[in-house]
Amino acid sequence: DAKTTQPTSMDCAEGRAANLPCNHSTISGNEYVYWYRQIHSQGPQYIIHGLKNNETNEMASLIITEDRKSSTLILPHATLRDTAVYYCIVSYGNKLVFGAGTILRVKS
């Protein structure tokens, strides 16, 4: 599975959009991009995933560049409850390999 690179940490003001970048320059054609987050002491929570088209659901939007070498997770109106570690994972099939992720701190 391809490796991803994410910033170690980011801050975001409450009510503003949080844009979390992820680089995956070695992604292969059949690998999907998945985003999960983990709030302290809880299990990882699925957010969104996509192959090459942009995706949106009730939690977030996923923007994937045309060459698929990077993506951005957008939380449109961040709240304090969105403070968590966010993981970007590229995967084909069953294996999810979790990196260190990005610590997002939402501040009032």
Next chain:
Amino acid sequence: DAGVIQSPRHEVTEMGQEVTLRCKPISGHNSLFWYRQTMMRGLELLIYFNNNVPIDDSGMPEDRFSAKMPNASFSTLKIQPSEPRDSAVYFCASRSGTRENWNQPQHFGDGTRLSIL
């Protein structure tokens, strides 16, 4: 809808004892995964099952670890004998997946926090 259910939520035991962690996947899901999370190593996949059959156990650290899935609604992860270095949070996840729909996401339980004294 009920999510992935793990039990117990917390387990404290002395080294050398047998530990059994339990997982009930989401109904209808045909793949089940066991992960371990520690500060040093992060979140690691231990083993996964498709249709109750173990597919990849390359992440299982030692022979002291074993996992079973006797039916589609139940799985166990057993450590015997347990050691202090096995202390971690153990997560179970499940997903639905077919040849035509293999990209479905995994959904995680809230984990079992295991402490071996």
